[in-house]
Amino acid sequence: MYLIAILFSLLASSLGLKIEDVIAHENMQQEQDLSVTENLHDGKILILSDGSTWExxxxxxxxxxxxxxxxxxxxxxxxxxxxxxxxxxxQTSSSILVRPITSYTPKHLDIQKS
Structure with a gap:
């Protein structure tokens, strides 16, 4: 894993990219990779590509x-x-209100448990 990080860093610097920019782009790409896997019960339940289930x-x-x-x-x-x-x-800019059915802590949101 360490070797991959070094190679990645060298490749990024040889292309004139800052490693922070590459990491930020990768994080943004991971967030954008989230998608609907299953739409159940006429839209009442959604299962997403990260395995989370939403009402x-x-x-x-x-x-x-x-x-x-x-x-x-x-x-x-x-x-x-x-x-x-x-x-x-x-794609459509449409939004819905949901609550998690399974335990869910999004990585990109700073959520504190009470």
Whole structure:
């Protein structure tokens, strides 16, 4: 693993790239790789490519029912107490309110447990 990191660093520097920029791009790419794997029960349950399972808010069902896979997604915090996350379909810019059914801690969000 260490050898790969050295080779990657040398390749990036030979191309005039900063390693921080390459890592940031890789992290952004990983976030964009998130997609719908399964859309169940007329959009009530979504299973994502990272294995997480989500319950969709009733008011968002008309949107989630139309999502097909693989639709690239982004997850962010919402202000809704009962559905504390928002999933956005990057292709259509449509968003839905959701709550995790399985334990989920997104890597790109700073979430503190109480």
């Amino acid at each position: 969709v808010a009733p008011q968002s069902l008309s949107v989630s029912q139309t999502w097909i896979f693989p639709a690239p997604l982004n997850i962010s915090k919402s202000t809704n107490t009962y559905y504390p996350y928002e999933i956005t379909n990057i």
